[in-house]
Amino acid sequence: MSPTQRCLKHLRELGYTPAVVEKFNSFTKQRNDLYECIDILAVRPGMPVLGIQACAHSSMSARVKKCIENGQGWLATGHTQLQVWAFRKLKGHRKLQLDSRNIPLINQQFADAMNGMEVGGSHVQSHD
Numbered sequence: 001m002s003p004t005q006r007c008l009k010h011l012r013e014l015g016y017t018p019a020v021v022e023k024f025n026s027f028t029k030q031r032n033d034l035y036e037c038i039d040i041l042a043v044r045p046g047m048p049v050l051g052i053q054a055c056a057h058s059s060m061s062a063r064v065k066k067c068i069e070n071g072q073g074w075l076a077t078g079h080t081q082l083q084v085w086a087f088r089k090l091k092g093h094r095k096l097q098l099d100s101r102n103i104p105l106i107n108q109q110f111a112d113a114m115n116g117m118e119v120g121g122s123h124v125q126s127h128d
Helices: 003-013 057-070 072-076 108-116
Strands: 017-020 023-025 030-032 040-043 049-054 080-089 096-102
Touching (some): 003 017, 003 049, 049 057, 057 096
Parallel strands (some): 049 080
Antiparallel strands (some): 040 049
């Protein structure tokens, strides 16, 4: 079972409705993540929208770094969370254990600027 499939199963068990947002580009033969860091979006009433980077445990530190670098725009929108999830087998345990890391919002000024922007072109200035 792939890391993405394990994450989807676990999210459903937690009561989330998950959707895979990672896409495969058949021309370049590469997988493209949403905002270069999100494989799965998950929603649950009363909870922030959860973006997840699913990976093998051996590549977790590289994925955390990637999410810190590329996920700030996602986090700055508000009412969102970004996490890196990997499953691993621990000694003495029969089941795989989830190892998750929360990605913090690093730049509050960036978040304030994002939240101050208006959508839909209603904040357009003319240059005569």
